[in-house]
Amino acid sequence: RKEVEQDPGPFNVPEGATVAFNCTYSNSASQSFFWYRQDCRKEPKLLMSVYSSGNEDGRFTAQLNRASQYISLLIRDSKLSDSATYLCVVKASWGKLQFGAGTQVVVTP
């Protein structure tokens, strides 16, 4: 079983719509959680950290559910520029970052 699992998608989303997807992690001792964004053939970049109480950054909302061991990302009012692969990243108890394989989002006009 993978340490961090994501639905690969693609999630096809009309412009202006809302899309949400989850990521599950296997290690209950995981300490920190992040969403990274990776554009096609580019390097990953930090989108946002995920806090226990949930947090927003503009049109992006991240949630953490420790009991069920998953994090989620919701994108409101989707833009064409939101098309990318979203990587779920978990900081393991041993300090290193563990990456999911990514969820592809395609926003269509």
Add this chain to the structure above:
Amino acid sequence: NAGVTQTPKFQVLKTGQSMTLQCAQDMNHEYMSWYRQDPGMGLRLIHYSVGAGITDQGEVPNGYNVSRSTTEDFPLRLLSAAPSQTSVYFCASSSGPGNEAFFGQGTRLTVV
């Protein structure tokens, strides 16, 4: 703002050849790491370093060597390239092992 600079961007090797992927950062980060990214898999840690002179293995270290003689540079050496090492390689640096990672632009390596 240079950040993390990786070279080369593309490389084709023949089986058995060796090469070095270069990585340099100008953010004075102590922690640097190398990952490989394969289709359908998350980034996997190859080697990492917590400071000059200190390196350690990640989850997929076989076939790769690293060294860290300065804070800025963290080269990755492929000792004898194999087709299984065909991948996209990313170098990253951060202020700590679980903190925000800044990535280089990647090296697309094909071993034939």
